[in-house]
Amino acid sequence: MENQVRVRFAPSPTGGLHLGGVRTVLFNYLFAKKHKGTFVLRVEDTDQTRFVEGAEDYIFDCLDWAGLPADESPRKPGDFAPYRQSERKPMYRQYAEQLIAQGNAYYAFDTPEELEKMRESLKTTENPSPQYDHRTRSQMRNSLNLSTEEVKALLDAGVPYVVRIKMPENETVHFTDLIRGDISHETNVVDDKVLLKSDGMPTYHLAVVVDDYLMKITHAFRGEEWLPSAPIHIMLWKYLGWEAEMPKWAHLPLILKPDGNGKLSKRDGERLGFPVFAMEWKDPKSGELIDGFKEKGFLPEAFVNLLVMLGWNPGTEQEIFTLEELSELFSLERVHKGGAKFDYEKAKWYNQQHIQRADNDRLAGLVKPYFEAKGISITDDQKLTEAVAMVKERCHLLTDFTEQASFLFQAPDHLDLDAVKPKWTTEKTAFFTEWSETLQDTANAADLEAAFTECAAKHGIKKGELMMPLRIMLVGGKFGPGVFDIITFIGAAETKKRVASALLLLA
RNA sequence: GCCGCGUUGGUCAAGGGGUUAAGACGCCUCCCUUUCACGGAGGAAUCACGGGUUCGAUUCCCGUACGUGGUACCA
Numbered sequence: 001m002e003n004q005v006r007v008r009f010a011p012s013p014t015g016g017l018h019l020g021g022v023r024t025v026l027f028n029y030l031f032a033k034k035h036k037g038t039f040v041l042r043v044e045d046t047d048q049t050r051f052v053e054g055a056e057d058y059i060f061d062c063l064d065w066a067g068l069p070a071d072e073s074p075r076k077p078g079d080f081a082p083y084r085q086s087e088r089k090p091m092y093r094q095y096a097e098q099l100i101a102q103g104n105a106y107y108a109f110d111t112p113e114e115l116e117k118m119r120e121s122l123k124t125t126e127n128p129s130p131q132y133d134h135r136t137r138s139q140m141r142n143s144l145n146l147s148t149e150e151v152k153a154l155l156d157a158g159v160p161y162v163v164r165i166k167m168p169e170n171e172t173v174h175f176t177d178l179i180r181g182d183i184s185h186e187t188n189v190v191d192d193k194v195l196l197k198s199d200g201m202p203t204y205h206l207a208v209v210v211d212d213y214l215m216k217i218t219h220a221f222r223g224e225e226w227l228p229s230a231p232i233h234i235m236l237w238k239y240l241g242w243e244a245e246m247p248k249w250a251h252l253p254l255i256l257k258p259d260g261n262g263k264l265s266k267r268d269g270e271r272l273g274f275p276v277f278a279m280e281w282k283d284p285k286s287g288e289l290i291d292g293f294k295e296k297g298f299l300p301e302a303f304v305n306l307l308v309m310l311g312w313n314p315g316t317e318q319e320i321f322t323l324e325e326l327s328e329l330f331s332l333e334r335v336h337k338g339g340a341k342f343d344y345e346k347a348k349w350y351n352q353q354h355i356q357r358a359d360n361d362r363l364a365g366l367v368k369p370y371f372e373a374k375g376i377s378i379t380d381d382q383k384l385t386e387a388v389a390m391v392k393e394r395c396h397l398l399t400d401f402t403e404q405a406s407f408l409f410q411a412p413d414h415l416d417l418d419a420v421k422p423k424w425t426t427e428k429t430a431f432f433t434e435w436s437e438t439l440q441d442t443a444n445a446a447d448l449e450a451a452f453t454e455c456a457a458k459h460g461i462k463k464g465e466l467m468m469p470l471r472i473m474l475v476g477g478k479f480g481p482g483v484f485d486i487i488t489f490i491g492a493a494e495t496k497k498r499v500a501s502a503l504l505l506l507a
Numbered sequence: 508g509c510c511g512c513g514u515u516g517g518u519c520a521a522g523g524g525g526u527u528a529a530g531a532c533g534c535c536u537c538c539c540u541u542u543c544a545c546g547g548a549g550g551a552a553u554c555a556c557g558g559g560u561u562c563g564a565u566u567c568c569c570g571u572a573c574g575u576g577g578u579a580c581c582a
Contacts, residue, residue: 012582047581112580126508129578162580180512189510189578197580204582228511228577251512254575258518261574309531313520317530336513336520339575343518346532356545394544404544464541471542479543 005037007219009070010208012044013055016266016281016290017062019342020223020255023307027221027252027335029068030308033327037218041070042211043084046201053284062278066300067323080215085207092202095210095240096163096195100143104239105195107161108132108142109154131191134169163196165205165232165239173231178219178250178332185231193232205229209236212247220247224339225263227251250332253311254339264342266290274344278303297397298347299366302354306347310340320353352396363388367401374402376409383409386489390481404480408489411498412476417505419478420469424506431459431466432473436499439492445484452484473502 007028011021032039041063043056056074063069072078082088099105110118115132118140122130130136137144142164143151154161171187195206202210212220230249237246257268269276269291280292293303305321312335314321321329355363364384371378378384391404406412435455442448452470456463471483474495480486487495 010582014582044582050581108580115580124508128508131509131578160580164580177512183511185511191578194580199580201580203580208582223576224512225576226582230511253513256575263576309519311519315521317521319519319531338513340520341518343532346519349532352545391544393546462541467541475542477543481543482540483542 003218004216005032005035005219006040006215006217007032007037007221008040008042008212008215008217010042010044010211010222011059012047012050013059014047014050014052015055015283016277016292017059017279018266019264019276019278019307019310020252022062022066022068022278022303023255023310024221024223024252025063025066025068026304026307027250027312027330027332030326030330031219031221031332032071034330038071038078040078040080040215040217041073041083042215043074043086044204044207045084045086046197046203046207048086048199048201058279058281065279065294066304068304085202085211088207088211089201091214092206092210093196093200096202096206099165099195099236099239100163102239103166104235105163105165106137106143107151107155108140108164108192108194109146109159109161110141111160114141132164133191134167134188137164137166137192160198162194162198164192165195165235167192167232167235173234175230175234175249177227178248179253179335180251180337183227183230185228187231187235190231193229195236205232205236209233209240209242213237213240213242213245216245217247219250221250221252224251224254250335253336255310256339256341258341258343272344274347297399298351299354299358299398301358302351305354306350309350310342311336320350320357348396355392355395355398358392360385360389360392363392363398363401367398370399370402371406371409374406376402376406378409383489390485390489394479407475407480408486411494411501412474414476415472415502415505416477417472417502420472421506423465424469427459427461428466428469429503429506431455431461432469432499432503434459436496439487439495441492443488445482445488448484448487469502470499473498 009025009028011017029039031037045051060075070076072080072083074083077083096105100107118132118136119130122136132140144166146154167187167190169188172184173187174182174184177183193205194203196202230251234246237243255264256262257264258272264276266276275291275293275296277290277292279294280289282289294300301323304323304326308321308326308330309319312330314329315334364381367388368378368381368384371384387405387408388401390408391401394404395401435452438451438455453463456466467483468478471478471480474483474486474490
């Protein structure tokens, strides 16, 4: 196949992996699968001041959990290694120098203090953030204004410098975005972005262009927040002479906070009580622990499903998908332009839907640790699978299972007796005493119910008045599967025990 | 401030010159269930505003408003 599709996700490993990040991964992954292409993971670790221990491993863990592994990555190098930009450092300088030689970039020796001074002195209410651009560059200390000798002297003296792109004047940069159509920017309002930092590392702007070119990326997907810097990248592709190989761009809509305004942030999750990261993230410096979807009890397939629906839809009424289906159906044409507010209630609904479809054995395995964490040891995995089958339809999150099923393994520690006490009678005590004596193990809930009904009639009590008390005795509250199903599950002996101890409390 | 991008119910959204403007989440009512949930049947609720173009605009164009992103030697 000519023109093999190659896409990439290029995170910078600085902390938790955000919902929006995973959605970008997902769109990349789906697009690659759909076109039988290659999904590349490239680590953008050019900012050494932001290095965070463990953050790269964490990204791999998240992708593995979500079921969206990369075809090529630092851990699984393909033909374009290395896949970490810090390890590619020597590759970038030549391109920066090429640009300088061509007159499309220049050395700038301004110190951070000088830059700050420039911004301060030029700042007005009209223009609160002055840029390093065609208007100001002539006043700065750079190779545009210095003589060749001066520049050489500074370079030889080892004075720190950066390389900046020289944005042209009075041009309009056009490109076609796969989602938004024709986009244009005036070069006059784009600043001379730093390409190579004083530590010799490229900035994102240079690195993304060089690496996308070198790695033969055909389609570049990224968040909408990158749209304003697109003209810099386009110019770089042109200046470097690679325009014919430039990837097709697609800028994805943002995921917004549910209330108010703005991009969804981890703080919103904490404030509103839902996760924002794929998996929980512990900041190695502050020790701060931030929730993840995984730990909250989401199934990875549900997470992927709810994410894809944030900004994309199939154009049909289908809402629940497997990853395989999505790999077939996904298309960029059906991606929305506008940002989507995140709705946690709907997210939980997706999870509930996927729980219903999930295999019971698998669910049992996933949920077992939650029971053990609550001090309920599961000795018989088959029993747990049965319990899961019994209660799954009332679970939205995996963490709901303990609440919904622990009484199947352990007598409830509190009985909501207030619901039955007011109408309690000695006749009822007599009924339960006699009925429980006749109880025997059986797999047939219908037989149990028939015997119960018969016994109630014998005592002249309406069955309806006895059902809720029985449920409370066994479950502790007004919830759960059918009572006779519960009895067949826990057995006659356990039922007798629970009835007897409840009777004591009711006496 | 400037620049970019966007705007269909509370939320996700389909649709795209003539429609009763789908569907889902959430909410409400009812049914099922001697519980809760699931499931089922209903209900309330939407084209930001103003101008064009047109026989006719939610749909096309232009403004305005609002939102959002960017405006770093961060990505």
